[in-house]
Amino acid sequence: MLGPDGDFITMPEISQIFGELLGIWCLSEWMGAGKPSHFQLVEFGPGRGSLANDILSIHLHGALGGAAVSVHLVEVSSKLSQALTRDQSQVWARKDEPVYRQGTTTTGLPISWYRNLDDVPRGTIYLAHEFFDALPIHKFQRTKGWREVMVDIDLDEPGKLRFVIVPARTLASPQLIQAGEVRRLVEVCPEGGVIVQQLANRIAEDGGAALIADYGHGGTKTDTFRGFKDHKLHDVLASPGSADLTADVDFSCLIKMAGATVVCMGPVCQRDFLKNMGIDTSGKKPCVLLRKCADPSIKAELIQGYDMLTNPQKMGERFQFFTMLNHSRLTSPEQSKGAPTPLPVTSFSELGLS
Ligand SMILES: C[S@@+](CC[C@H](N)C(=O)[O-])C[C@H]1O[C@@H](n2cnc3c(N)ncnc32)[C@H](O)[C@@H]1O
Structure with missing residues (x-):
């Protein structure tokens, strides 16, 4: 289980700033896709749902100009799927069906849980945060x-x-x-390769974009398979089923699997990605949350989160971001050379966010 009382902790669990900035990316890509009338957010392995929750909390509604919003989560753990719903009476559980759970989010949006991407309706925005590293190798x-x-x-x-x-x-x-x-x-993670191919086909046919964020490398590392229990390294073969098992994502392999049907950008390190998304937007003050915050203890927490996310000695350089975009997303010859150019995020106010 993840979280402070579990075996490991993830970025959305560390700071809300993280989800807020990924929300900016989602919005920016929805705009880049020509503002379709349906904003469909698909997240792989949402765990306790903290990332989707933070993304939805940035008042996307106003910025989306009336587009219908729905949330689709691909999650094998039905136990973890208990999060994110307004109250349990709003949930329809259908154990053996492809959509095994449905309900309404705390912000009133339709939300559904699936076990496989095949069962998810065609979407606009796909996210996978610390999902690929959890797949078998x-x-x-x-x-x-x-x-x-x-x-x-x-x-x-x-x-x-x-x-x-x-x-x-x-x-x-x-x-x-x-x-x-x-x-x-x-x-080698064949399941990861298959999912990337499916995503690439969807993006090529329907438009939209995918963001994959994970511990990873460009085809250089050799022995990364490891276990975590109670936030400490754990022998992967000891007491099977009791610890979190993970292997770094080989992004070079994902790029090969995606092929030429989509534009692959990155991977770039977390620090660069979050800076491109505007983590420093208001001078030295990281992001909207901090600007609005009056409580000194919450302010201190936010600054600590900012440091954890961007400091090269902490998570700033260890974590990688990789995107797949529809070819129509490219607007300049420079971008079409495939360099990991910062995506054209402007400012919170330009995106219609307060
Ligand atoms: C490391 S956790 C990450 C949770 C969350 N994304 C976060 O960052 O806090 C990995 C998640 O992927 C889910 N998962 C693992 N294998 C999966 C699969 N084959 N299909 C769907 N979900 C899977 C796990 O149940 C868990 O929720």
Whole structure:
């Protein structure tokens, strides 16, 4: 479970500023998509729903000029899906159906939960924050050829698990290794690749944009699979099912899977992304929340959150942002070269936000 009492904490749980700025991105991309009459927010792995909640709290309504807003969450954990609804009497649970839960958000918007993207209606804006790192990976090691690393029962120590190199090729070992791979150890996340392809197809056909934010690298890291329990590193093979397991996202792999159907931008580090979104908009004062805040203790909390989000020694450089956009979104020759150009966010007031 996530949160201060759980095994790990995520950015939306640290500071509301984070969700507010991602809301600016969503709005900016909705405008870039030609202001469609339906603003459909799709979030993967929302957990306790803090990010969607903060995005919806920035008074999108006024800025969206009458567009119909709906929220669609792809979440496997029905326990985590309990958040975000106004009250439980407003929820319709349909256990075995593709839409397994429906209701109304605290701000009065229709909200639905799904297990698979296939079941989600075609959308405009897709978000995945700390979702791809939670998907299962295959591990491979180069020996005489590529061999898959698997989990086995340790016969020397009953009750324990161990990693083993499979002596023969598995179905996955020739399929999932990229031609020209130079690393000795590789982690591959096929499920992540499939989801990115589905998203790319949707964006190419319908317009809109996707933002993927996660711990990750550009195809250089080797052994990133790790566990967290009670906010401390935890042996991934010890007491299975009791800890959070994660592996850094290989963004180079996602870019390959997206192909040329969409424009891929980034990854850029969190600090740069949030600055492009206007975290410093009002001089040195980070964002609207702080400007409006009169309570000194809340102010101190916001400043601490700002530091955590942007400081290169903290989360500022460890966390990466990657976007997929419809080709129509490109407006200048510079942008079409594929450089991670800052997206054209202007100011809060220009976006119609107070
Ligand atoms: C690390 S948590 C991130 C939660 C949230 N996005 C945040 O940043 O606070 C990962 C989330 O992805 C969900 N998840 C993991 N695998 C999934 C899958 N295959 N389909 C849908 N949700 C999944 C988990 O239940 C959890 O809510």
